[in-house]
Amino acid sequence: MRIAVYLAHPRPDSFNHALASAVADELSARGAEVVLHDLYAEGFDPALPAAETGTVDAAASSTDDLVARYRAEIADLDAFVFIHPNWWGMPPAILAGWVQRVLAPGVAYKLGTADGEPAGLLRAGRALVLNTSDTPADRERDEFGDPLQRIWAACVLPYVGVTDVRRTVFRTVTDSTDAERAAWLQEARDQAAALLPGS
Secondary structure (H helix, E strand, O other), X not given: OEEEEEEOXXXXXXXXXXXXXXXXXXXXXXXXXXXXXXXXXXXXXXXXXXXXXXXXXXXXXXXXXXXXXXXXXXXXOOEEEEEEEOEOOXXXXXXXXXXXXXXXXOOOEEOOXXXXXXXXXXXXXXXXXXXXXXXXXXXXXXXXXXXXXXXXXXXXXXXXXXXXXXXXXXXXXXXOOHHHHHHHHHHHHHHHHXXXXXX
C-alpha cells in the first residue's frame, strides 16, 4: 500500500509531529510505502490564486511545483493520513489551503454542473484523521457540534471518493501527562496499522 501522511503544525516539537513520526514508522514497519509531508517544513503556499478557483472545469496544470507534485501524488495513493490540531473548529490554514489547491476538479473529483453530484476520482478508499485538541469532548459535541468531523467525513473526503473515514481526537493535550501521550502514540500506531489490508 502507498500511504501519504500530511502533517499540519508549525512547531517541530509539537505532539502532532510525534504523532506523524509514530504513524509513519508503524506503517513503514508493516511494509507500506509511506510518504510523509510536513506542510510547514516544505513551505507549502496555501493561498488559493484566482486561476485555481474553478469548481466544474478540470483544473489547469499548476505553476506551483509543490501543488503539481501533490496533485500527481494523490492519484497513486491507497490511503491518506491527516494530522493536525483543532484551531477554531478548523484545520490550520495551511491544510485548508492544501485541500483547496490539491483536491482540484479533474484531479480529485469531477462535477458535471455546479449544482450536481461529484464523482470522486481518487483510488484511495480509506483515510485516518488524527486531531489534537484542548476542548473537552462534551463541550466540543454540545456547543460546537464537532465541526472537524463534518469537514472531513461529510464535506471533503467523500467528495473525492474516500468512503472509509476514521478519526480520533487526542485531548486535552496541553495539560496531558507523559503517560497519556505515550498511550496516545500507541493508539495512533494501532489506528494506522488498521488502515492496511487484513487489519
